[in-house]
Amino acid sequence: MDTDNNKNIFDQLNKECNEYSKAIFLESCVEVAKNGEQFGLTTEDCFPEVHCALGLPYYSIAVFGGVMSQMPQAFDLIDKSKEMGVGSMTCSGPKLAMYMVESGMIPKPNMIITGNQPCDAISALGDLVNSYKPWADVPKFYMSAPHDKSEESYVFYGKQMRAAAAFLEDILGRKLDMNKLKQISEEANKQCQLMLELQVLKSAVPTPIDWTWGRSATRIARWGSRVGSPVVTEWLERLVAATEQRVKEKKGIDGITEKIRFMWYDMVPTSSEKLFSRLANELGAVELMDYYNWGGPWTPIDTSSEEAMFTSFAKRYLKDTPMVKHAMGTVQSFTDDITRLYKELKCDAVVLGLNIGHKEQNAMYRVIEDICRERGIPIQMIGCDLWDERYMTGDQIFDKIQMFFEVSGLIK
Amino acid sequence: MKSGIKSEVYDKLAGIAGNVSNSEIENWQKQGGKIVGYFCPFIPEEIIIAGGFLPYKVRGTGSSDTSEADEYFDTKNCSFVRHCFNHALLGKFDFLDAMIVGTGCDHTRRIFDNWQVAPLKTKLVYLLDHPRTMGTEGMEETIISYYRAQLAKMKEYLENNFGVEITVPKLRNAIKLCNETRLFQKKLYELRKVENPPITAAEMASVLMAGASIPKEQYNEYLKTLLKDLSSVQGVKKDYQARLMIIGPAIEDPLFYSLFEENGGEIVIDDTCFGARYSMKSFIDEEAEDPLHAIAKYNVSDVPFCPKINGSHKNRIEFIDKMMKEYKVDGIIGQGYVACDPWGSSFGMLSAHMKDAGIPYLRLEREYISTETGQLSTRIQAFIETIGGRK
Ligand code: SF4
Ligand code: SF4
Numbered sequence: 033m034d035t036d037n038n039k040n041i042f043d044q045l046n047k048e049c050n051e052y053s054k055a056i057f058l059e060s061c062v063e064v065a066k067n068g069e070q071f072g073l074t075t076e077d078c079f080p081e082v083h084c085a086l087g088l089p090y091y092s093i094a095v096f097g098g099v100m101s102q103m104p105q106a107f108d109l110i111d112k113s114k115e116m117g118v119g120s121m122t123c124s125g126p127k128l129a130m131y132m133v134e135s136g137m138i139p140k141p142n143m144i145i146t147g148n149q150p151c152d153a154i155s156a157l158g159d160l161v162n163s164y165k166p167w168a169d170v171p172k173f174y175m176s177a178p179h180d181k182s183e184e185s186y187v188f189y190g191k192q193m194r195a196a197a198a199f200l201e202d203i204l205g206r207k208l209d210m211n212k213l214k215q216i217s218e219e220a221n222k223q224c225q226l227m228l229e230l231q232v233l234k235s236a237v238p239t240p241i242d243w244t245w246g247r248s249a250t251r252i253a254r255w256g257s258r259v260g261s262p263v264v265t266e267w268l269e270r271l272v273a274a275t276e277q278r279v280k281e282k283k284g285i286d287g288i289t290e291k292i293r294f295m296w297y298d299m300v301p302t303s304s305e306k307l308f309s310r311l312a313n314e315l316g317a318v319e320l321m322d323y324y325n326w327g328g329p330w331t332p333i334d335t336s337s338e339e340a341m342f343t344s345f346a347k348r349y350l351k352d353t354p355m356v357k358h359a360m361g362t363v364q365s366f367t368d369d370i371t372r373l374y375k376e377l378k379c380d381a382v383v384l385g386l387n388i389g390h391k392e393q394n395a396m397y398r399v400i401e402d403i404c405r406e407r408g409i410p411i412q413m414i415g416c417d418l419w420d421e422r423y424m425t426g427d428q429i430f431d432k433i434q435m436f437f438e439v440s441g442l443i444k
Numbered sequence: 445m446k447s448g449i450k451s452e453v454y455d456k457l458a459g460i461a462g463n464v465s466n467s468e469i470e471n472w473q474k475q476g477g478k479i480v481g482y483f484c485p486f487i488p489e490e491i492i493i494a495g496g497f498l499p500y501k502v503r504g505t506g507s508s509d510t511s512e513a514d515e516y517f518d519t520k521n522c523s524f525v526r527h528c529f530n531h532a533l534l535g536k537f538d539f540l541d542a543m544i545v546g547t548g549c550d551h552t553r554r555i556f557d558n559w560q561v562a563p564l565k566t567k568l569v570y571l572l573d574h575p576r577t578m579g580t581e582g583m584e585e586t587i588i589s590y591y592r593a594q595l596a597k598m599k600e601y602l603e604n605n606f607g608v609e610i611t612v613p614k615l616r617n618a619i620k621l622c623n624e625t626r627l628f629q630k631k632l633y634e635l636r637k638v639e640n641p642p643i644t645a646a647e648m649a650s651v652l653m654a655g656a657s658i659p660k661e662q663y664n665e666y667l668k669t670l671l672k673d674l675s676s677v678q679g680v681k682k683d684y685q686a687r688l689m690i691i692g693p694a695i696e697d698p699l700f701y702s703l704f705e706e707n708g709g710e711i712v713i714d715d716t717c718f719g720a721r722y723s724m725k726s727f728i729d730e731e732a733e734d735p736l737h738a739i740a741k742y743n744v745s746d747v748p749f750c751p752k753i754n755g756s757h758k759n760r761i762e763f764i765d766k767m768m769k770e771y772k773v774d775g776i777i778g779q780g781y782v783a784c785d786p787w788g789s790s791f792g793m794l795s796a797h798m799k800d801a802g803i804p805y806l807r808l809e810r811e812y813i814s815t816e817t818g819q820l821s822t823r824i825q826a827f828i829e830t831i832g833g834r835k
Contacts, residue, residue, distance in 0.1 A: 116792045117791050117807045118792040120788075122785045152786050155754055155786065163758060173580045174579060174580050176587060178590065179571070188590045191586055195580070386518075391549075391550040395551055398515055415518075
């Protein structure tokens, strides 16, 4: 494959991804509502496979906050949410979503599923959605994600998921086609395997593709209404093949001379496009892994029975989805994942976003630092607001990371 | 301001509330008794009592600084958690033989992680996973059963580590004992319905706080005596301008209550963790065949006013509305700690509800221990004056 051809493939993949991921934006939710179609709203984006099998468009309001923080009017909306009386230190993503609900910016859904994960702020957003008066007549389902990591906990959550699916069936007046769910799940298994393959390829030195590709894969393979669609599998296969080609050719990210390899161990901030490209261009520092770039491993969905499928959904959600897994897990599981990925991806350093909203991370950051130091992993805490750049700008984050690389001897 | 209570028992309870440790704890230990600490009412003290332990609700009384805890928690974390952990690091809770932490919120949950690595004398620490929803219709039993299973694990943890057996009759007795506490506390609350309550909010808070720091049998005896002492007392006639209800997490700082009293407000009822939320709802079934199930059911279905519980807002509002009527409340104070997401958003919703209902509402976001009270006092004064002006 020649260089131009390889570039064309990536351009094409990018174009398709933008098209497929439209479903996560507000406009598409407005569109569905305008067409009079039924749609669901959730804070507990735990079983996209079920939504897809039911053919139910749905909107993860938890994702909304993050996605909407890119809007030009985001700062204004965040400030207005403070006027509502919401806690001043609540994560800006859900805060923004809270304001959007309260001010009627989000069309009225036909069904709502809320829960308590991954964090208090999302749980609080769920409660706000549930008590929003204009939506009082919308049927609601509440879920409780367990913190305990035993088999019985996964069965418990799987049962809730099955009941939530029955709740959706009742409202829609149609049954969940188990064969279809099985097909989607098997396809989703393939997709997760491909995401893992992509992650393995990224461990090559130099890393073949930039951080945005993992995010694109997550957007279409784990979020929204195309999960388990063969179109996505095919997209991922092409991405993996094109990446593999670059590895074979020992090609790094175009235009970048790779000098430092690091993980941003969190969701990426709104400033990430500019921040990561500055780090790559000015310091040769390439970002290899973050919560959007997560390649797993993901628990395969066991399709041998209905119960097995739902228990697998529970596992995949609670023990594999990085934000959920880390926010609800122990400091041990958090640092064990850092260590594993640091080694697998041949990283030089780890940066912890330490979002102001991540209270549970803030509550253990010293222990994380100590454990990482003991294991010889250079780590830097940032302490930004992922969704509000006014708290810490991308340039300030850049300076902090640059200094950390200098102190760690990574910039000579 | 003091109500003028003349009661030896009250003085004793106020003394207990004013300190982290107390003579009852010392006596308990001298007699070989073990003490188990906990943070949140979702950790059922009934199971601790049934194991023959003294349940002790950890609090930051007397703390003025969090510098030790800030080596573990960030300053973006709740000051309640930080003050308590600071006390732990200073050895103030060394009398605890074990500590039970719940999965209630993102801050308290990390006490478990930090407790394990911090140089603390109390080595045994357990994390109890409790559900965060009351359950949708038809799902309650699934949620209750899960919680019951988690309670059974906690029971086993205590049994295995201390070589005790927590039997069904022991659990039933413990339920009875705690129900009795709730009943007496409820009676105390009822005394506050009158125009001049014989006990102030700050005094009441002390009485309630003391209850979570000493053996229950003894506490119930104290409450009986206190109720007798108060029945013959007329409250001090006060020229207050507003009867207030306060809502939020546990308030363990008497200075905070005095800010209302100084500014002409009388807090007559609350919806706080160890206040009315503990005592005012219902009782645990004492005769239940499976007491663990009864405890789980109580915590999942009967008392979830706490905003950490998904879907509980409606239930909370109903309780607040009911209490407002019964206690002739003029205005509502929503007070929570900086960095608290569950209460933070709940207050946003509460504010909308109060606005619709035309009820004066003041939102206060503050730290667990009041140090800078000037600004708070000014806001409280302005709020109370507004209510006074409306009457
Ligand atoms: S605190 Fe973290 S998990 Fe919670 S809403 Fe904000 S970004 Fe998401
Ligand atoms: S006040 Fe809020 S943040 Fe603090 S411990 Fe309670 S629920 Fe958690």
